[in-house]
Amino acid sequence: MASNKIIVAPSILAADFSNLAGEVHAIEKAGADWIHCDVMDGHFVDNISFGPMVVDVARQQTKLPLDVHLMIEHADHYLPRFVKAGANSITVHVEPEAKHDVVKTLKQIRDAGCRVGLSLNPATPFEAVEPFLDKIDLLLVMTVHPGFGGQPFRPEMMEKVKRAAEWNKSREQKIDIEVDGGINAETAHLSIHNGANVLVAGTSIFHAKDYSEAIRELRGE
Numbered sequence: 001m002a003s004n005k006i007i008v009a010p011s012i013l014a015a016d017f018s019n020l021a022g023e024v025h026a027i028e029k030a031g032a033d034w035i036h037c038d039v040m041d042g043h044f045v046d047n048i049s050f051g052p053m054v055v056d057v058a059r060q061q062t063k064l065p066l067d068v069h070l071m072i073e074h075a076d077h078y079l080p081r082f083v084k085a086g087a088n089s090i091t092v093h094v095e096p097e098a099k100h101d102v103v104k105t106l107k108q109i110r111d112a113g114c115r116v117g118l119s120l121n122p123a124t125p126f127e128a129v130e131p132f133l134d135k136i137d138l139l140l141v142m143t144v145h146p147g148f149g150g151q152p153f154r155p156e157m158m159e160k161v162k163r164a165a166e167w168n169k170s171r172e173q174k175i176d177i178e179v180d181g182g183i184n185a186e187t188a189h190l191s192i193h194n195g196a197n198v199l200v201a202g203t204s205i206f207h208a209k210d211y212s213e214a215i216r217e218l219r220g221e
């Protein structure tokens with residue numbers, strides 16, 4: 001069931017990895033709702049980040065929901081390891097380059113007891129995810145091309161956020177609408193205005209002096 005409060009999910013991709021446990025404690029204390037784990041394999045995206053081991057480290061440090069974003073090929077093959085590592089929600093990509101059967105993988109995530117997420121890149125039209133909306137709990141609209149934190153927000157992605165919010169209007173079981181990439185106080189406000197309710201932010205939180213102020217600003221408080 002989608003949450004009607006604004007959820008802030010800091011991406012640990014931007015955290016100080018020499019002190020990951022401390023960073024997880026700090027963002028929890030600062031008011032984070034979820035911990036966003038950006039997994040990259042160097043194939044689906046042109047970067048390598050981390051695997052289930054780091055998700056497990058985060059799991060040991062917090063009770064907050066772990067929102068795992070798999071920017072990898074063959075997510076179906078690796079899924080069990082992220083479930084075992086303690087993922088609460090697992091998001092996979094709809095693009096053919098992700099090399100998995102989307103319907104099968106979404107069911108696999110559901111059967112594993114995790115919340116089901118589907119993501120689309122900026123170049124992927126909203127139509128690509130429409131056939132799957134009734135099978136997911138969360139739609140992740142990428143507002144940058146995935147691979148690196150700190151990229152500029154792409155405002156034209158708001159059209160997709162609006163389409164997802166429109167879809168929600170006709171549904172009893174609403175999906176969370178998450179945005180990821182270049183999210184700061186200003187782009188968070190724009191995303192919320194267009195219908196997003198989950199904000200992933202890496203740079204704007206972890207590069208801030210005061211994490212709780214950064215999180216409050218994202219919420220528009």
Ligand code: DX5
Binds near residue numbers: 149
């Ligand atoms: C894909 C990653 C990034 C990261 C957030 O590249 O998913 O979007 O989480 O990046 P920033 O630092 O822009 O918040």
Ligand code: ZN
Binds near residue numbers: 011036037069
């Ligand atoms: Zn992400």
